[in-house]
Amino acid sequence: MQGWPVARAGMVVGLLGGSFDPAHAGHVHITHEALKRFRLDRVWWLVSPGNPLKARTPAPLSVRLAEARRLMRHPRVAVTDLEARMGTRFTAETLTTLQARYPGVHFVWLMGADNLVQFHRWDRWRQIMASVAVGVLARPGAGLRGRTSPAARSYAKARLPAGAAAGLARAARPAWCFVNLPMVDLSSTAIRARGGWRPGDA
Template sequence: MRFHLPHAPDGATIGLLGGSFDPPHEGHLHISEEALKRFGLDQVWWLVTPGNPLKSRGPAPLPKRMEACKTMLHHPRIQATDFERHTNTRYTAQTLQALFQTYPRANFVWLMGADNLASFHHWDNWQWIMENVPIGVIARPGQRTAARTSFAAKRFDFARISGKQSHRLAHATTPAWCFINAPMNKTSSTQIRNRGNWAS
């Protein structure tokens, strides 16, 4: 299996959506399209992880998940990459450091659903992440309150950019984060697996 390493034009602003994509679904695509529009991004990369350190159960084989992403993605500015397999990184902070070294002329924005912000303080080196890359948070069903009152949100409340100013995020001085409300898409990978439509 060859590596899928995307090209980043000099000065490009790239949103990073990390996850197992087990399987990829319309919710991932929805978040990516909203991020492109609201944060003024040039591209969005799906960072398909070999394994999630916060989950005990392993995902489906990486080649299967990469192929599913390629099948779904037809947007010219959204692409999937197995960058973490290439760099042998597993934690977001490690992956970001590798991205900074590999693409020194790109501008990155970390993207996450509101549910991830609620548990963000459990991530490895989460404060370093917040202090070194702008973070765009997209609301998902049932997670708005938990995200806005989360430990990370309170700790970095001073660095929050209002949703009306979301276009400023990509070039803001870190720490900087922005919470946007977007039309909801309730699809989740867990639901798809539970319906038996995806076998690991």
């Protein structure tokens, strides 16, 4: 396992959480776009031990980490098991712990528009909005539903235009920004539905 990633005060770090069961080209695509659109110094993938909103048990963490690291190769991206190391299960807990461990680092929570649709169901989701900027990246079929979701409506006044995405990390909280991307129509669920995956698959 790799150790704790390095970040200095003043840096902007995007956090992309999920089961990554399995990681795929869509995750890589939105990571590259997030680095550019939100002017991020780093992106950390937070490969979770398990998703509280999903009943299905994922593949072993070590397997998912190895596959994610094989796929995501970029000098400014770290694939981590930080939630397992910290013992956190919910995003709000993860953010609180990371902010205490990395004082002065500007974190941006990254999510696909499909996650924004259900964001209001997340544990302490309003606390998340109050503590970090949120960057939303369009995913196939979820753009309109994301922009009209309960969370989007609740925080309509906190939404930055896409043209201001580069300044999202340092905007006053709450702040979120929705950006449209060239689409890569992949999902971990669809990959598993086509017959599952094996470590080392493309």
